[in-house]
Amino acid sequence: MKYEVLKGGENPLSCDVALIDTDNYLYVFEAGNKEEIVTKLNEINKEKIIIISHFHLDHIANLNKLNYSKLYVGDNTYRYTKTGQIVSADIYLDNLHLFKIPSCHAKGSIGLEYDEYAFIGDALAPTNKNGEYVYNAQLLKQEIDTFKKLKAKYFVSSHNMEEYKTKDEVIDYLESIYSRREKSNPYISAKI
Numbered sequence: 001m002k003y004e005v006l007k008g009g010e011n012p013l014s015c016d017v018a019l020i021d022t023d024n025y026l027y028v029f030e031a032g033n034k035e036e037i038v039t040k041l042n043e044i045n046k047e048k049i050i051i052i053s054h055f056h057l058d059h060i061a062n063l064n065k066l067n068y069s070k071l072y073v074g075d076n077t078y079r080y081t082k083t084g085q086i087v088s089a090d091i092y093l094d095n096l097h098l099f100k101i102p103s104c105h106a107k108g109s110i111g112l113e114y115d116e117y118a119f120i121g122d123a124l125a126p127t128n129k130n131g132e133y134v135y136n137a138q139l140l141k142q143e144i145d146t147f148k149k150l151k152a153k154y155f156v157s158s159h160n161m162e163e164y165k166t167k168d169e170v171i172d173y174l175e176s177i178y179s180r181r182e183k184s185n186p187y188i189s190a191k192i
């Protein structure tokens with residue numbers, strides 16, 4: 001693997017964190033919500049650039065305890081972090097590509113493409129709407145189109161960064177959900 005993973009976990013709920021080491025910077029995808037992640041990251045004596053996929057607490061909570069020189073977030077995440085550069089269009093840094101994800105899971109999500117990998121946060125997960133897990137059909141279509149355009153072969157989700165799905169698996173998975181849409185309903189239930 002060309003990236004290192006700091007594991008999150010369940011209690012408190014924390015996503016994993018990916019570290020991508022380049023000549024000049026250590027790129028950190030997600031901040032997580034676990035004390036051990038803070039300790040480990042702050043021990044690393046290299047300039048850090050943090051990228052956060054979306055605003056949920058298990059992805060951003062560590063942020064104010066971390067040392068870093070630059071932060072990239074989506075527009076909706078900025079409402080919570082109040083700091084960082086908003087990714088409003090594609091951004092290219094070193095060999096990295098930051099992009100917006102029209103995510104069914106969280107508004108203002110962003111992803112990171114690096115080498116053969118696309119880090120997509122929780123974009124494969126549905127959202128909770130009035131107690132029901134659903135995908136918004138229109139957003140899902142946009143999400144599929146966004147993912148189809150990526151060059152990465154492997155897609156990495158933030159709650160299990162040590163494994164990945166192939167791009168085809170991800171597209172097939174999302175298209176099978178999209179195929180269950182009904183004409184009169186803007187939402188697709190995540191339950192089969």
Ligand SMILES: [Zn+2]
Nearest residue numbers: 054056106122
């Ligand atoms: Zn989330």
